[in-house]
Amino acid sequence: MELAMIGLGRMGANMAQRLVQGGHVVSGYDPGEAAREAAAANGIAPKSSLAELVASLPAPRVLWMMVPAGAIVDDTLAQLLPLLAPGDVVIDGGNSMYKDTQRRAAMMASHQLGYVDCGTSGGIWGLAEGYSLMVGGEAALVQRLRPLFETLAPAADKGWGHVGPVGAGHFTKMVHNGIEYGMMQAYAEGFSILQHKQEFALDLPQVADIWRDGSVVRSWLLDRTTDALKDNPTLEGIAPYVEDSGEGRWTVAEAIELDVPAPVITLSLMERLRSRDKDSFADKLLAAMRNAFGGHRITRQ
């Protein structure tokens, strides 16, 4: 198929490249010149503006957005709107909040424009291994875009699916990331216990490696954890500072909205907040309270 990729960052550039490798004709736009040049080197036809990008596509057009979730998606759609024609379709492959996606799809539909959401998992490994794609939208649109999904996925019939109406893709991806937070935290706690058991002087990369074959906890995340531990067994120089990027928060909010207890996913998010709270007011107050009622010594800083 012929399509345009909007956003040639880490994810967009890799996905465009995988599409090119799969025989698709891909043009691309990114505000950064370096990103456009890098894409060009990988067979993606760079365009210097959205207008140019849209103009270069045959109708009905297919445009795939890989831009950061939030206002940039709305801005991009606002810029695209006057450039597109009825029948064109835009795919949001980023980590948008599913309610935003539903709102945007309704707006697009009012202009006879198609809108499909594609929750995309796989990180920087997706280029080589293929991406897991959770697709939401109208069946006819999803069918039209099928060749793209078949190329981006690990195999034509594996790792992707049409999961429901528009928004369902991003919803599913959101929960996927919530699970990811919980799994990561479980591994992190486990390896931390192993690391603190000085009596056994365990070799963490070795343990991780042993678990990769045959164990109940084997996983792709464990493979990556093994890489990380082999690369830097003591994690020297790495700050205990963990970012989060929205989808964990939304999963927690959604769980509460649905009255579904999700304590482990929630706590995994809280642990990330905690990692960044280096001068915890709560902990200071606890220390002050212990002193106030029990005379317990306060550690000074």
Add this chain to the structure above:
Amino acid sequence: MELAMIGLGRMGANMAQRLVQGGHVVSGYDPGEAAREAAAANGIAPKSSLAELVASLPAPRVLWMMVPAGAIVDDTLAQLLPLLAPGDVVIDGGNSMYKDTQRRAAMMASHQLGYVDCGTSGGIWGLAEGYSLMVGGEAALVQRLRPLFETLAPAADKGWGHVGPVGAGHFTKMVHNGIEYGMMQAYAEGFSILQHKQEFALDLPQVADIWRDGSVVRSWLLDRTTDALKDNPTLEGIAPYVEDSGEGRWTVAEAIELDVPAPVITLSLMERLRSRDKDSFADKLLAAMRNAFGGHRITRQ
């Protein structure tokens, strides 16, 4: 009554003093000379050894131990054993693990010695306000010691009770402390949220004070929290470092042993561990994992 206080630290000295004020005749022993001298100034007859202490008491003797939980209790009992006579009774008013108490009571009983456990709450405020006392042991022994409990408690008929067989007092006090951990953590988190809401520039000591009268969250711990916040509204100079002292851990272990979920008490303990884990291996590994699978930037240290 006439009795001996073994251990004249913060808790023991105050309790001995409250007993003296209540008309009891109290002698005391502590390995520290300064502690003995301070006690003497408060009307407690200091003795320079356990032998001297025991020898000075009329039979049947009453000895109240206020020493740190653990081996020191066993050591003290081992030293007392050859000095005591059948019918004497020892009260453990400290924070001993209730299973240790049961073991010690059995040992004492085999020598015709009485053993009573008294979970004691009230901190440094107990001297003035009275202590809450959870007493375990044989009914006849508890009855014999009743005048002491009536003096130590806030009132003769308030704040103390015979809760069950030996061990039950320490068990009840252990759970009391588990609850205390949870309450403290709830306040600490709440004030931390208030403190971070810069938009409202809330005056935390004022808010705490407002809550002290009429609110659902009013409590003695809130009174102490108000003191702490008035004394140091920004908690300047206080390290976010929170100790724990055993009873929270035992409460968690007991909950699990009884198959009783106690997530909030447990998490309150975990938060204290977390406050002391300044270079968290788990957080470092999470950061390394995010980098390994998603190419997310690592913060360096």
Add this chain to the structure above:
Amino acid sequence: MELAMIGLGRMGANMAQRLVQGGHVVSGYDPGEAAREAAAANGIAPKSSLAELVASLPAPRVLWMMVPAGAIVDDTLAQLLPLLAPGDVVIDGGNSMYKDTQRRAAMMASHQLGYVDCGTSGGIWGLAEGYSLMVGGEAALVQRLRPLFETLAPAADKGWGHVGPVGAGHFTKMVHNGIEYGMMQAYAEGFSILQHKQEFALDLPQVADIWRDGSVVRSWLLDRTTDALKDNPTLEGIAPYVEDSGEGRWTVAEAIELDVPAPVITLSLMERLRSRDKDSFADKLLAAMRNAFGGHRITRQ
């Protein structure tokens, strides 16, 4: 002062009554006739419509809303708007979300109408004991309403305060309730551990009572817990089903928005969701997973 109470439910009726007892002239409106009649019996002049209520008040008018949070507040304000005149002030004493309060205050201000939020704690005990009031709004307005706060609070100078701009009162009350969730959960877990320790056959009402005097965990909530346990020591006939009413959820959302870890408050909310999830899909899936990988037996239902 003269004022109108809008909403004569459990909270509104009690507060109106306390204001009457404090010498204020109070008229009241409630859509329910029974509520109006009950209020009349307590010295509140009942009005059969908002129009009649507003018409009966001297300008500048003071109206206190005690209605359920959410759309009813907006509806009430929409009905009041054409009836009010510049200089009138409406107080929202309910559990509104503080962002709604900020939005409503801006709307009211655009009509030269004052808007004050008053977070109100105290439950059904407030009538007798006074309420804890967290007031947000412009200083001049709060000053004008001062006699009301002084009457509603436990004492003229206790249990109430002007904590910040409009919204700050509801924000502070929201966090108050978050803390309340955590404290309640801590007590509930603790008593559950005590209840499961059959070996000691503890008398829970007795233990609660002992803790009420002198202990570190004494509190007004513990007093109420003692009442509940004395009334029904085995909690016979009470379903393990716990409602929540919005403020806990908002506290969690706010904590996450502010990047403040609040694990215990959050988990306390989750436990309430859990209490209502009687056929947990998560638990079923865990059982199914254990069977699928380990052949572990599934309990059938």
Add this chain to the structure above:
Amino acid sequence: MELAMIGLGRMGANMAQRLVQGGHVVSGYDPGEAAREAAAANGIAPKSSLAELVASLPAPRVLWMMVPAGAIVDDTLAQLLPLLAPGDVVIDGGNSMYKDTQRRAAMMASHQLGYVDCGTSGGIWGLAEGYSLMVGGEAALVQRLRPLFETLAPAADKGWGHVGPVGAGHFTKMVHNGIEYGMMQAYAEGFSILQHKQEFALDLPQVADIWRDGSVVRSWLLDRTTDALKDNPTLEGIAPYVEDSGEGRWTVAEAIELDVPAPVITLSLMERLRSRDKDSFADKLLAAMRNAFGGHRITRQ
């Protein structure tokens, strides 16, 4: 090699069979006749007593125990002790507590008997896929047993390793299971959120299947979860009742003992306790407390 398998339950029988398939000569003992007969059908020479089993082995003997953790291990060793000769070695491949293992190894060493612990993961799939083996013990002993590990593991050089001194194998396996609890809970919560989102009518087996290829959360546990969901998409007839088997509890206890926060692993255990607490006293007390302070309605049962 020639060896004996003690315990021919689900795990022992499968492992013995895999050893036979790998060319080893395996005799076996189990108190159950049916288990012995089933083993015989798979090429394992059944023995009707431990004495017969030991007598049939060439010296120095190799005996692999796969019996339930706890007293049965001690009993088995007590029965073996008079039957063995210096130089014989016993492997504990079960889920023993590592401190028990250390104690037992010391006891065995005092009789010149070797003792090796082998944490074994893989469940009922290990027969076909191989087991992940975490081995603790003296290097020379581990080296002697190497052919067994190479056969049981998925490949001679994969999925097994000598991780440290005796006890280290069981310790590592214990933490492995703690991680497993956290991962399972994360998946269970995520799928529960998906299941409750009725708006999207998601097909859970489809979503699980999509995630198996290319996603960040792909794992062996997800493969098994997919099986379970395909087999029974609504989990009909499965009670929300989740057992635990010791290792999660020990992981929590160990984390606390090491001062390592492990909130997600801990909470995963608590959720299992919660799944079995169908008439929660804590929840009843929360409902009673809400009624006592706020007049909130109690749901009756």
